[in-house]
Amino acid sequence: MHKPTAGWHADTIAIHGGDAPQDPHGALVAPLYQTSTFVFDSTHQGGQRFAGEEAGYIYSRLGNPTVNQLEQRIAELEGMQAGAAAATGMGAVAATMMAFLQQGDHVVASDAIYGCSFALFDHLFRRFGVDVSFVDMSDLEQTKAAFRDNTQLVFLETPANPHLKLVDIAAVSKLAHQHKARLVVDNTFMTPLLQRPGEFGADLVVHSATKYLNGHGDVVAGLVTGRSEDIELIKFTTLKDMGATMSPHDAWLILRGLKTLPVRMQRHCENALAVVAFLQEMQQAGMISRLYFPGVNQDEQSHESDLLQTQMKAAGAVIAFDMTGGFRAATRLLDQLSMIKLAVSLGDAESLIQHPASMTHSPLTPEARAAAGIGDGLVRLSVGLEHADDIITDLRQAFTSLK
Ligand SMILES: C/C=C(/N=C/c1c(COP(=O)(O)O)cnc(C)c1O)C(=O)O
DSSP states (O other): OOOOOTOOOHHHHHOOOOOOOOOTTTOOOOOOOOOBOOOSHHHSHHHHHHTTSSSSSBTTTOHHHHHHHHHHHHHHTTOOOOEEEEEHHHHHHHHHHHOOOOOTEEEEEESOOHHHHHIIIIIIITTOOOEEEOOOOHHHHHHHHHTTTTTTEEEEESTTTOOOOOOOOOOOOOOHHHHHOOEEOTTTOOTTTTOOOOGGSSSSEEETTTTTTTTTOOOEEEEEOHHHHHHHIIIIIIIIIHHOOOOOOHHHHHHHHHHHHHHHHHHHHHHHHHHHHHHEEEHTTTTTEEETTTTTTTTTTTTHHHHHTTOOOOSSEEEEEETTTHHHHHHHHHOOSSSEESSSSSSSSSOEEEGGGGGTTEEEOHHHHHHTTTTTTTEEEOSSSOOHHHHHHHHHHHHHHHO
16 A cells, blocks of 8 residues: 655654565555565576665575665654664764775864764774865864865764854854765754754765664664665675674664654753753852853854754753862762663663763763763763653752751
């Protein structure tokens, strides 16, 4: 039966997007194809499939019906032509970047990115002869100056991990394309519900699906979307041969999580605004020296409020703040919380809090951490789906205990 996907809202695509594998029994939820390999009718058919002469599945590292359904759904949500699924967010980042790089190439990367993405670029890529320039992409002149004749890729996160720095996707995309480079945007903190980087010139959009997309803290996975030819290259060179493909079971869980993504993002964002208001009280009380949340520091980046209007539908639900008392105060605060969990990751139903300098961004060199403004007093909070009052009550008792 033809599915009229054109014109659907994201809320509908999140539930019905992607072609469900044919099921003879009419199951509402497509069966999970938890299989490593697929049986051929004949030797000839097997050869035809390997040769690409006949459509059909071969082996789950090369493609799987459940995984394909997810890849199609995330591509429809991002408004991109195609998608590819990876075992982790880092698998998606690595497979995407390496599909377009070779020894002697150059990458321009934002200096505000997740610690392991920094480590992949700064440690691993350099070992294989790819040079990376890390720049403050809120400074377009500095960004422009970083390009070289051999620049093949530009990589950024916005809002960036850990303190939500915003980057003008359209402006950086223009610079990338002027230099015949592709722009890769990591959209993990927003999801396509709040931001679609492809609409502002991103060529490839990557996600840690571990976070909001799955949203239940029970999967580690990654996704990338883009033009069909780029996604094919990623799927059938780096992902296939690096072996960083997603399991069918993880894809099935993420398909399940995506159904509630729209309502979850709405609640995450509502809760975050209430928590920001409380943290602003702590800032006025002198316990927080600086609060990071899109649109909060109007003085710093009025351009930030423009971007919040033009490329984002909401500010998201990750908040960061510098404790006035530095590392010691940050440690005491985190250790005092009871309902909010002291754990890395983000985008789960449970509120999670962590210390970037010693945890998620510990792979950064001290110089890189300083350049990215990640101090020892910085705390990052992923606001969950609990009742906002209960989140605030837990924070309030922890702050009170510091007095
Ligand atoms: C512990 C992990 C955290 N982040 C991860 C992450 C990844 C990498 O995603 P996998 O962890 O490989 O699924 C990619 N892109 C972004 C913006 C991320 O925040 C964390 O920050 O808490």
